[in-house]
């Protein structure tokens with residue numbers, strides 16, 4: 001459905017992306033769920049559709065002039081919501097931009113954005129000893145002449161195998177904690193950088209998830225995103241420095257939340273279609289007393305999904321308008337991740353045999369949905385961040 005609150009340009013984006021999702025992604029959804037780790041060759045068509053949308057993506061760039069219009073972030077959320085209505089795994093597998101690109105746009109300088117902004121960039125934060133607690137990473141970056149030397153292991157990196165480059169979080173000095181964490185751009189093919197293995201997964205099987213090894217991996221000095229080489233000892237400057245790295249999440253969380261909304265909408269649409277085949281039609285105008293239990297359940301889910309959607313659009317719009325959006329980004333991610341899980345499982349339940357069968361995609365939606373409430377910060381971590389902001393507590397006060 002075209003969203004009435006969006007400006008015309010974004011409504012057009014929504015329409016085009018939905019068509020691409022329906023006619024390019026959906027027909028190959030099951031094929032690549034089964035053929036895990038096989039690159040989806042049909043995705044080239046999608047790139048052409050995305051190129052046709054290029055104009056729309058430029059509407060706000062980084063300098064939105066009008067507060068009524070969204071910029072690059074809102075455009076991205078709307079595009080990927082529609083794409084993920086088609087298929088989340090395939091969306092993540094498309095040759096194009098990844099979560100690392102959002103990181104480049106959040107912390108890179110103008111030169112870095114121009115150089116790498118349009119390459120396919122994965123994002124590597126998680127390590128065997130650091131998941132939710134991302135400030136605990138052990139991958140090191142040491143300056144040697146005009147090169148950084150990276151050493152460490154990153155796990156569960158989405159697009160880690162197929163991407164062109166990876167944004168890698170590393171510490172300049174582990175004993176200095178989070179203030180010493182920086183992100184670096186490492187190109188595929190750099191000596192010392194290798195893909196160790198691919199994961200087999202519950203959902204989003206069309207996308208690759210890789211373990212990456214950095215062993216004496218030397219990259220140019222200018223590949224430090226944002227270019228901040230010195231570690232601040234002053235507490236306020238240090239907070240700002242880590243805040244810079246964390247800004248990545250303010251940018252990427254609305255994106256992941258948008259994916260959850262697209263998936264939730266897909267599950268509801270498919271459920272309605274299956275119910276209609278059985279002769280159940282939704283009666284929106286009628287009194288609650290005349291609704292079946294299933295009808296009222298579906299309406300509740302729709303209302304929750306719309307609440308999440310509006311929250312997520314707001315968090316992206318704030319980013320476009322250079323407003324601090326950490327709280328809203330986490331609220332949107334928590335709400336959308338949770339409701340995406342709830343809707344997709346409820347839809348399996350409502351359609352029961354058809355929901356559970358591989359004849360339809362509902363069972364797949366429920367498997368794909370779980371990751372959207374895990375990566376870029378789990379449900380519990382988003383709630384923690386929101387609680388800190390609402391209560392005015394630091395990460396030391398509330399762990």
Ligand SMILES: Cc1cc2nc3c(=O)[nH]c(=O)nc-3n(C[C@H](O)[C@H](O)[C@H](O)COP(=O)(O)OP(=O)(O)OC[C@H]3O[C@@H](n4cnc5c(N)ncnc54)[C@H](O)[C@@H]3O)c2cc1C
Nearest residue numbers: 123124125126131132156157158374375376378380381399
């Ligand atoms: C398919 C897939 C793709 C991924 N893609 C990427 C990627 O592209 N890049 C990347 O860097 N990472 C990626 N990840 C990793 C993902 O971000 C982490 O799995 C996630 O951050 C959670 O970390 P963890 O698995 O170590 O769980 P843990 O941090 O060990 O958490 C385990 C459980 O404890 C809860 N918990 C932890 N701390 C607290 C707390 N303080 N309060 C309350 N509850 C808490 C968590 O919510 C969770 O439920 C991916 C993971 C998967 C499964």
